[in-house]
Amino acid sequence: MIRSEILREIAPILRPHLVVCNIGLPSQELHMIDDQPTNFYMLGTMGLSSSIGLGLALSQPKTVISIDGDGSVLTNLGTLPTIANNVADNYILMIIDNGSYGSTGDQPTYAGKKTRLEKVAEACGCENVVVCQDVDTGKTLQAAIDSKKMTVIVVKCDSGNIKLPVITMDPVVIRDRFMKAVSA
Amino acid sequence: MSIDKRIVDDLVANEISFVTTVPCKQLAGVIDEIEAREEIFHIPSNKEDEGMGLCAGAWMGGKRPAIIMQNTAIGVTINTLATLIQYYRMPLPMLISYRGELREPVACQVEMAVHTKALLAQMNIPTYHFHKQADVEELDMILKYTFMCNKPVAILTDANFWGGYGDQ
Numbered sequence A: 001m002i003r004s005e006i007l008r009e010i011a012p013i014l015r016p017h018l019v020v021c022n023i024g025l026p027s028q029e030l031h032m033i034d035d036q037p038t039n040f041y042m043l044g045t046m047g048l049s050s051s052i053g054l055g056l057a058l059s060q061p062k063t064v065i066s067i068d069g070d071g072s073v074l075t076n077l078g079t080l081p082t083i084a085n086n087v088a089d090n091y092i093l094m095i096i097d098n099g100s101y102g103s104t105g106d107q108p109t110y111a112g113k114k115t116r117l118e119k120v121a122e123a124c125g126c127e128n129v130v131v132c133q134d135v136d137t138g139k140t141l142q143a144a145i146d147s148k149k150m151t152v153i154v155v156k157c158d159s160g161n162i163k164l165p166v167i168t169m170d171p172v173v174i175r176d177r178f179m180k181a182v183s184a
Numbered sequence B: 001m002s003i004d005k006r007i008v009d010d011l012v013a014n015e016i017s018f019v020t021t022v023p024c025k026q027l028a029g030v031i032d033e034i035e036a037r038e039e040i041f042h043i044p045s046n047k048e049d050e051g052m053g054l055c056a057g058a059w060m061g062g063k064r065p066a067i068i069m070q071n072t073a074i075g076v077t078i079n080t081l082a083t084l085i086q087y088y089r090m091p092l093p094m095l096i097s098y099r100g101e102l103r104e105p106v107a108c109q110v111e112m113a114v115h116t117k118a119l120l121a122q123m124n125i126p127t128y129h130f131h132k133q134a135d136v137e138e139l140d141m142i143l144k145y146t147f148m149c150n151k152p153v154a155i156l157t158d159a160n161f162w163g164g165y166g167d168q
Helices: A003-014 A025-034 A049-059 A070-075 A079-085 A117-123 A134-147 A171-183 B003-013 B028-036 B048-060 B073-086 B107-122 B133-149
Strands: A018-021 A039-041 A064-069 A091-097 A129-133 A151-156 B016-021 B041-044 B064-070 B092-098 B127-130 B152-158
Touching (some): A025 A039, A049 B041, A049 B048, A070 A117, A117 A151, A171 B048, B003 B016, B016 B028, B028 B041, B048 B092
Parallel strands (some): A129 A151, B016 B041, B092 B152, B127 B152
16 A cells, blocks of 8 residues: 555544644645644644654643654654653654655655664654554554554555645644644 | 743743753753753753754644754754744744854854854844843743744843853
């Protein structure tokens, strides 16, 4: 499965929760598949989905799912020790690991070569690190939500993209709509 | 009252309850004070752009954030300031140790110091420079201004403000 197929499958699981979605195609795909006020779409700033999600989880009680990519996590590897050492049990970091920089033309990442992000996360001190295959994403994510334990999920899937439009919603509208959903 | 306690009192009085820090010798006392305060959740970050991401999330979660960092971090965070903090219109007080100014002993620090105000001006970031201890009187107003306008605001604090580097 490719990322857009995974997002389509897990959209009903994501819907009741706060979602911080990575820059580029992941946000465009989620926006097209199931736009919700509880989705925060990143329009720039590669690498910070996990950080924004952690800050959000530490500041209010609702479940927060950061959707990130292997390339983005590599951009901001310092996030993993911060996550490990500041446990928020309402936080899930879901890394869609397709071994490539999808939004820029599927150039390979080091995660698609020798680097194993799940081992990096464990070495950083993350206590619940789960690796799953693309077809098992839904049940793995649901189990992580139900566990009420901070979890890092690494989803192994195929690289590949679909054609879709950019998000034209104004960033302040995205943010304001999201904040109202957070406080609702 | 110590300057460190005075600064953190102003943060608390302005309901700032989520502070991320990247270490700095000049700001060490403030960081210790933040760590000690029950009203503030202190979360050290490994890099300043990561810290700004944490602050963005905290603010959307209903907390008032702040970041404490060195001015060299302006070079690290330009993209994050433009595409996250400014683009989504978020407030972010940045208490910055202004290395490379008067009484600086390390020549390399001057190399970023000479760009600091120009970069902040280019970014249209309101910037305040604390050079004497009495300048701290403005901190409370600066914090209120930051959360009034939902912008990143820079507070540059130089070595003279902190009383020099001692024997360094």
